[in-house]
Amino acid sequence: MRRRRRARGCPSQLGQAVEVDIVYFIYRLQLLFSKLSAIFASKPLRRDRGKSTKMILYQELAEISGVAHGRRGETTLALDVLRRLRHDILICALRPRQRLRFQELKDRYRVNVGPLREALVQLASEGLVEIEPRRGCRVAAISLADLIDTTNTRVLIEKEALRQSIGEGGIEWEAQLVAAFHRLAATELNATDSGLPPEWAVAHRDFHDALTAACGSPLLREIRARLFDRANRYRMLSTLSPTHLREKSSEHRNLTESALSRNTGQALALIERHLRDTGRLAVEALRDLDPAAAPAASTQAIPSLNQHGGQS
Numbered sequence: 001m002r003r004r005r006r007a008r009g010c011p012s013q014l015g016q017a018v019e020v021d022i023v024y025f026i027y028r029l030q031l032l033f034s035k036l037s038a039i040f041a042s043k044p045l046r047r048d049r050g051k052s053t054k055m056i057l058y059q060e061l062a063e064i065s066g067v068a069h070g071r072r073g074e075t076t077l078a079l080d081v082l083r084r085l086r087h088d089i090l091i092c093a094l095r096p097r098q099r100l101r102f103q104e105l106k107d108r109y110r111v112n113v114g115p116l117r118e119a120l121v122q123l124a125s126e127g128l129v130e131i132e133p134r135r136g137c138r139v140a141a142i143s144l145a146d147l148i149d150t151t152n153t154r155v156l157i158e159k160e161a162l163r164q165s166i167g168e169g170g171i172e173w174e175a176q177l178v179a180a181f182h183r184l185a186a187t188e189l190n191a192t193d194s195g196l197p198p199e200w201a202v203a204h205r206d207f208h209d210a211l212t213a214a215c216g217s218p219l220l221r222e223i224r225a226r227l228f229d230r231a232n233r234y235r236m237l238s239t240l241s242p243t244h245l246r247e248k249s250s251e252h253r254n255l256t257e258s259a260l261s262r263n264t265g266q267a268l269a270l271i272e273r274h275l276r277d278t279g280r281l282a283v284e285a286l287r288d289l290d291p292a293a294a295p296a297a298s299t300q301a302i303p304s305l306n307q308h309g310g311q312s
Contacts, residue, residue, distance in 0.1 A: 078115035085109070085119050089128050089139055090229055091201055092236040100129065100137040144286060147234050151279035154227040158275060159268045161212040161224045166264050169214030174260055180210035181256045188249050201232075207252060211259060211271075231275075234282035 085105075088094045105116050120137050123129040130140050165173070184203040191197065208228060215221050251274050258267040 077111060078118045081109055081111050081115045082119040082122055085123060086128065089123070090232045090236075092233060094139050096139055096142045096233070098139045100139065142233060142286065144283065147279065147282055147286065150227065150230050150234070151275060154231055155272050155275050157220065157224050157227055158212070158271055161215040161217075161220050162259070162267060162271055163264055164216055164220070165212045165214040166259055166262055166267060168216050173214040176213060177210045177256060177259060180207045181252060184252055185249055211255065231278075234286065235278055237282055237285040
């Protein structure tokens with residue numbers, strides 16, 4: 001009876017969940033039938049090391065039974081926890097080198113240890129979490145060397161993606177870019193002395209995604225997105241420090257106008273200045289907020305952030 005009442009309350013969410021489970025259920029059945037067909041046709045069946053044919057088939061049946069009884073919800077929960085943990089690390093809600101204790105994480109995300117452990121292992125593979133034997137987990141540390149390397153690499157990738165996007169973008173790309181800029185400008189109007197509003201981070205990402213949305217290389221867009229996330233932790237440091245707040249509206253407006261007018265040379269120069277200035281502010285904030293990270297790179301590498309554009 002409880003399930004029926006929830007179904008009436010959120011039909012769209014229930015329908016999506018049922019649709020996903022049905023697709024996955026059919027997929028597992030197809031795997032089982034293919035293995036059965038191989039056996040009956042006397043064809044060699046690929047076996048996992050140390051597992052018999054009977055054991056493999058039993059595992060397939062158990063997986064299908066689990067889907068039928070709704071156990072796949074645990075996987076969905078683990079993915080949700082992964083997404084929320086990653087987001088909190090990237091926006092510095094979980095600060096660099098912060099200890100990640102299971103009890104605190106369970107209370108914060110309202111999940112059990114299982115999904116948390118899966119999420120932490122995945123984030124460790126992404127370089128966002130450090131797992132220390134016998135000491136647990138902590139948010140990955142930040143360093144001046146990594147900041148400089150990330151900024152310089154991001155400049156190269158972002159410029160190429162923007163160059164392709166300007167060359168290949170049509171009217172739909174222009175409309176998407178204009179809409180993203182207006183949303184971003186609207187959130188910047190709500191900035192205060194203590195910083196930018198929380199919704200600015202989403203609007204800012206959408207704007208930079210829109211700038212390069214017409215780039216014809218999916219791999220280049222993927223690399224650009226990963227570097228954006230990597231740089232976002234450092235950028236958030238500068239927004240967390242009141243002395244490092246700056247006016248961003250003019251930079252984003254100039255980027256939009258140069259891209260729409262197809263002035264590629266000007267747009268590339270503006271995006272490099274934009275990224276390097278953000279990197280410079282993050283260096284200053286890093287020294288203020290985390291002095292221990294400063295010795296990780298020599299001071300001779302810092303000027304590379306100011307080359308080809310300097311401050312805005």
